[in-house]
Amino acid sequence: MGEHAAKTSAQADNLLYKRVLLKISGEALMGPGQFGIHQETVDRIADQIKEGLALGVELSLVIGGGNIFRGLSMAENGMERASADYMGMLATVMNALAMQNALESIGVHTRVMSAIEMTSVCEPYIRRRALRHMEKGRVVIFAAGTGNPFFTTDTTAALRAAEMGCDAVMKGTQVDGVYSADPKKDPSAQRFDELSYMDVLKRDLRVMDQAAISLTRENHIPIVVFSLGSEDGVVGALTGRGKYTIIKD
Numbered sequence: 001m002g003e004h005a006a007k008t009s010a011q012a013d014n015l016l017y018k019r020v021l022l023k024i025s026g027e028a029l030m031g032p033g034q035f036g037i038h039q040e041t042v043d044r045i046a047d048q049i050k051e052g053l054a055l056g057v058e059l060s061l062v063i064g065g066g067n068i069f070r071g072l073s074m075a076e077n078g079m080e081r082a083s084a085d086y087m088g089m090l091a092t093v094m095n096a097l098a099m100q101n102a103l104e105s106i107g108v109h110t111r112v113m114s115a116i117e118m119t120s121v122c123e124p125y126i127r128r129r130a131l132r133h134m135e136k137g138r139v140v141i142f143a144a145g146t147g148n149p150f151f152t153t154d155t156t157a158a159l160r161a162a163e164m165g166c167d168a169v170m171k172g173t174q175v176d177g178v179y180s181a182d183p184k185k186d187p188s189a190q191r192f193d194e195l196s197y198m199d200v201l202k203r204d205l206r207v208m209d210q211a212a213i214s215l216t217r218e219n220h221i222p223i224v225v226f227s228l229g230s231e232d233g234v235v236g237a238l239t240g241r242g243k244y245t246i247i248k249d
Contacts, residue, residue: 014239017167019058019134022049023157023208024172026064026095028228036067037098045172046102048234049139053108057238060130060140060164062157063099065091071149085149089116092153096143097121109138115147115156127163134164154208158215169221170237171208172228177245178207195247207247222248 024045031038053059065071071088075081096112103110111133112122122143123129133140145156161169180203181189192199197217200207207213207225216223226237226244236242 015055019166020168021060021161021166022170024063026066030067042102050108052234058134062142063095064153082149089144093143096141112141114144116144152209154212158212162219170224176227176243178225192245
């Protein structure tokens with residue numbers, strides 16, 4: 001057995017979760033840019049996902065759309081909220097297709113399933129079909145949110161994780177866990193290794209929105225917050241080797 005294969009086998013023995021949903025913000029795909037999709041960043045995230053799959057995990061994704069269009073911001077500027085949210089949902093489909101392309105270019109079978117039907121570019125979301133894809137080792141990317149306005153992609157992630165029977169929601173961010181304040185703006189911000197769902201709600205920590213926290217709490221699905229930019233990345237969060245914050249009962 002080669003060195004890489006032996007390392008992968010050892011990591012697989014330490015796998016904490018069998019089936020997970022990875023939530024990635026749209027902003028994470030911008031890389032060093034201020035807007036749009038940075039291909040090198042997408043490719044790097046795809047490589048991390050492939051490494052996670054090699055451990056034997058069943059993996060699905062929800063990607064936000066804030067790098068292309070932010071519905072809430074447009075609503076605050078006068079656009080009707082429902083129309084703005086539908087436009088945001090379409091942005092998530094664009095990101096999902098970009099990630100699918102990156103994953104399939106490195107040999108990872110991927111399916112995009114949209115809550116808004118657009119059969120020319122992706123499959124409609126059907127729960128049992130999504131489960132079957134994951135059981136076959138395919139990455140499933142859930143796009144277009146829940147298909148309804150007034151719900152965020154955080155809530156979508158919590159909902160799909162519950163529907164798929166996931167062991168955890170892994171939220172890939174720009175920082176290595178949950179802090180009491182934005183560590184980029186406040187150097188004295190406190191970092192947490194572990195929190196309860198109620199801690200997050202009471203402290204109004206902006207990890208995920210309240211609907212998402214409530215959904216994960218009701219279904220006893222832990223939330224693992226980690227940095228996509230760290231060396232361990234997805235594999236570190238899956239095996240417990242990396243630096244992250246876990247939110248659970």
